[in-house]
Amino acid sequence: MPARERGYDSRWDKARATFLSRRPHCEFVVDGKACGKPATIVDHVVPHRGDQELFWDSGNWMPLCAHCHSSRKQSLEHRGSAAARARAMPFGIRPSRIPVIIVCGPPGAGKAAYVEIHSNPRDLVIDFDVIRDRLASQAGRNPVTSLTAKALDERNRLLRSLADDHLHDRCFFIVSAADPEDRETWRRKLGGRIVLLATPLEECIRRIQSDPRRYGKENQLIDLARAWWERQPAPAQPLRQEA
Numbered sequence: 001m002p003a004r005e006r007g008y009d010s011r012w013d014k015a016r017a018t019f020l021s022r023r024p025h026c027e028f029v030v031d032g033k034a035c036g037k038p039a040t041i042v043d044h045v046v047p048h049r050g051d052q053e054l055f056w057d058s059g060n061w062m063p064l065c066a067h068c069h070s071s072r073k074q075s076l077e078h079r080g081s082a083a084a085r086a087r088a089m090p091f092g093i094r095p096s097r098i099p100v101i102i103v104c105g106p107p108g109a110g111k112a113a114y115v116e117i118h119s120n121p122r123d124l125v126i127d128f129d130v131i132r133d134r135l136a137s138q139a140g141r142n143p144v145t146s147l148t149a150k151a152l153d154e155r156n157r158l159l160r161s162l163a164d165d166h167l168h169d170r171c172f173f174i175v176s177a178a179d180p181e182d183r184e185t186w187r188r189k190l191g192g193r194i195v196l197l198a199t200p201l202e203e204c205i206r207r208i209q210s211d212p213r214r215y216g217k218e219n220q221l222i223d224l225a226r227a228w229w230e231r232q233p234a235p236a237q238p239l240r241q242e243a
C-alpha cells in the first residue's frame, strides 16, 4: 500500500516536523542508554496497522535515527505486530452455545443501527466501539494505546464466554472485518451466520459526516471505510445480504 494511503499525508508531514523539532534526538535505548544521534524518523511504538487513533496519538510516537529504525526496530515491530494480530483475531475461541449473528461492514455501514433494530433485550451485543467508549469514560486520561488493547481483550473475553452462555438468547457481534477471509474465520470460530452490510462508500461517507457521535473522527473513519472497500474482491458490487 502506498505510504500516502496509510495516512502519511500533509497533515502527517506537519505533525512529524513539529514532533522532531521538539525531540530531535534518537531515543532508541540500547544497554540502558539512548542512541542520541539526530532523529529523522517518527516511529509508532505500538504498530498502528491502520488504527487511526494509534496512528495520531503522539504518545505512541518515538524519534529514531535511520540506523536504529532499520536495524533494531524491526525485531520489536515484528513481535509487537504478532501480539496485535493475536488480539485482533484471537486464538482459543470455541463455537458459541447460543446463535451468533456476525454483523460486518465498513464504518458508516449502519451496523449498530441494524443490531438495534434486530436485537431484543435478551440478546448480548458485542461491539468493540461501545466497549472502548465505556473503558475510555472510566479511564479518564489513560493512554489510548493501552485502551485499544484493553478493549480488544474485553471483547475477546466476551467472545470466549459465548461457549458457556446460558443467559442470553442470541449474540450480535459487530466487527468491520474488511477481509473476506477474516469474516469466514470468525464464522468458523464462533459458528452462526454473517450479515454483510456492504453499504456503498458514498452512503457510508454521508452517514459518517452527519453523525454527531463521530464528530472529530470523520476523516479517519472515511479513510477506514475507503480501505474497507479496497479490500473487497472485484467487482465490489454494493449489496445487502441478510440470511
Ligand SMILES: [Zn+2]
Pocket: 026, 027, 028, 035, 036, 037, 064, 065, 066, 067, 068, 069
Ligand atoms: Zn539511533
